[in-house]
Amino acid sequence: MFGESTEGAPFATETYGSQEKWRYRLTEGRVVVREKSEAGGRSSLLGLFKSVFLPQGYPDSVSKDYLQYQFWDTVQAFSSSLSGNLSTQASLRGVGVGNQEATVAAATVTWLLRDGTGMLGRILFAWIKGSKLDCDAKKWRLVADVLNDVAMFMEILAPSFPACFTLIVCIAGVFKSIVGVAGGATRAALTLHQARRDNMADVSAKDGSQETLVNLAGLLVSLVLIPLVTDNPLLTFTLFFFFTVLHLLANYRAVRSVVMETLNETRLSILLHHYLSDDQILSPLEANHREPVFPDFKRRVPIKLGVRLGELVNSPAELQLALKNNRKPYLIGVKDGSVCVCRRQDMPASQEIKAVCQAVCLSTALLPGPAPEGVLKTLCLWEMVSESHKLIENIFPSFLDGKVPS
Numbered sequence: 001m002f003g004e005s006t007e008g009a010p011f012a013t014e015t016y017g018s019q020e021k022w023r024y025r026l027t028e029g030r031v032v033v034r035e036k037s038e039a040g041g042r043s044s045l046l047g048l049f050k051s052v053f054l055p056q057g058y059p060d061s062v063s064k065d066y067l068q069y070q071f072w073d074t075v076q077a078f079s080s081s082l083s084g085n086l087s088t089q090a091s092l093r094g095v096g097v098g099n100q101e102a103t104v105a106a107a108t109v110t111w112l113l114r115d116g117t118g119m120l121g122r123i124l125f126a127w128i129k130g131s132k133l134d135c136d137a138k139k140w141r142l143v144a145d146v147l148n149d150v151a152m153f154m155e156i157l158a159p160s161f162p163a164c165f166t167l168i169v170c171i172a173g174v175f176k177s178i179v180g181v182a183g184g185a186t187r188a189a190l191t192l193h194q195a196r197r198d199n200m201a202d203v204s205a206k207d208g209s210q211e212t213l214v215n216l217a218g219l220l221v222s223l224v225l226i227p228l229v230t231d232n233p234l235l236t237f238t239l240f241f242f243f244t245v246l247h248l249l250a251n252y253r254a255v256r257s258v259v260m261e262t263l264n265e266t267r268l269s270i271l272l273h274h275y276l277s278d279d280q281i282l283s284p285l286e287a288n289h290r291e292p293v294f295p296d297f298k299r300r301v302p303i304k305l306g307v308r309l310g311e312l313v314n315s316p317a318e319l320q321l322a323l324k325n326n327r328k329p330y331l332i333g334v335k336d337g338s339v340c341v342c343r344r345q346d347m348p349a350s351q352e353i354k355a356v357c358q359a360v361c362l363s364t365a366l367l368p369g370p371a372p373e374g375v376l377k378t379l380c381l382w383e384m385v386s387e388s389h390k391l392i393e394n395i396f397p398s399f400l401d402g403k404v405p406s
Contacts, residue, residue: 053213055206061197065259069190070207072254074214079247080148081218082225086240087152089226091169093159110166114173121174126181133182135264137189138255138293144182145251149244151175156240160233193260252293259288263353265303266291269360276395281402301363302338305356311335312342321382325389330355332362332388334381339363350400357399358392 012024055061133140151172158168187207195203229236260267261284270290274282282290304311312333313319322331329344329351339359343352365384 053206053209055195055199055202057197057199061195061199062203063194063196063259065257066194068257069194069254070210072250072257074210076145076247076250076254077211077214078218079243079250080145081215082222083149083152083240083243083247085218085222085226086229086236086243087155089229090156090159090236110169113166114169117170118173118177120177122177122181125178130181130185133185134189136266137186137193138258138260138291139295140182141186141190142251142255142293143295144179144186145247147175147182148179149247151179153240153244156236190258193258193262255293256289259285265356265360268353268356269364272357272360272399273364275399281399299367301366303356303359303363304338304340305343305359307340307342309342312340318382322385324382324386326386328354328389332358333385334362334366339366353400354392354396357396358388361391362388 014022014024050058059066129140154168154172154175158165158172161168188204191200191204191207225239229239263271267287270287271282274280309331312331312335313322318333322333326332329347331342332355333340339362341355341359343355347355362384365388
């Protein structure tokens with residue numbers, strides 16, 4: 001910020017995010033003097049902490065939900081670190097550490113089997129669910145942490161069942177491999193959301209520094225806890241239960257604090273249904289608060305975007321039915337219990353949103369029970385598709401502009 005160059009008075013103020021603030025003055029001989037204001041800086045302990053553990057330019061360089069999410073993420077990481085150390089101690093005891101009758105070969109085979117099954121689980125899970133992890137980042141983040149707690153509980157329980165120890169730790173290894181894939185992928189999606197100045201690398205690096213500091217604190221606390229829980233299963237399970245509850249609670253608060261400003265299928269469905277029922281467009285904060293973060297096991301009609309034409313129409317008659325009332329750059333229909341969309345290659349983004357909105361309307365209409373699109377429920381499938389073209393043409397322009405239809 002620049003002002004008048006009065007002798008001795010500040011004529012410019014320079015800020016570096018919210019961490020540093022400098023003032024420039026003109027003195028005798030027109031020499032510019034640079035001095036630090038009272039806003040603080042890196043010379044202070046707090047400024048040093050910010051520069052080490054927070055992204056450059058914080059808080060302007062990250063999303064508004066960054067601090068709240070990172071606080072709860074730190075709490076969950078600390079509790080998870082303590083639970084992990086308890087499960088590691090139990091696993092080592094299970095493979096024979098401290099037991100004179102155990103052999104190195106048996107322990108090695110058990111460890112290799114656990115790692116091998118975990119690797120296979122990692123590959124299979126990435127193949128089956130890899131494309132779903134970024135759009136439902138909050139949901140899969142929570143699922144991953146629940147699976148992590150289940151895996152650690154199995155590892156703590158395994159030494160109590162020596163005959164099934166290898167099987168139990170192998171299953172736990174599969175769960176942990178799923179946690180690795182889901183946690184890493186969702187962390188990338190959340191980092192992309194948090195980074196506001198093309199600073200994904202910096203946000204990710206500082207998140208790693210925060211996690212390392214938390215793990216170091218967990219290690220120091222574990223040095224005190226491990227001697228207490230050795231040969232004391234009751235205390236082990238009590239502490240694990242306490243840390244697990246804290247871990248799950250902190251994870252829930254963390255994902256609930258995230259306000260995604262992009263649309264996935266769930267948030268779009270919430271926006272569209274609220275618009276059709278109340279003629280109002282929800283804000284990102286309201287839509288995110290209504291988005292479920294736990295897996296929904298209710299019956300759903302899947303939506304498949306970008307299917308092949310042959311999956312949608314199998315005859316000239318079906319092609320004519322798909323084209324009825326349709327002048328859009330995509331075809332939509334219901335096949336094998338799924339709403340399928342076949343799109344043109346150069347379809348603009350607004351038409352992609354329209355296609356998904358129409359698919360959401362059809363998907364809801366195919367479910368039992370009342371819906372804002374109830375007029376579609378009394379029709380057969382292709383008639384339903386034809387009427388949905390009319391419905392979406394009527395509501396989409398005002399929905400896209402955020403206006404109440406007349």
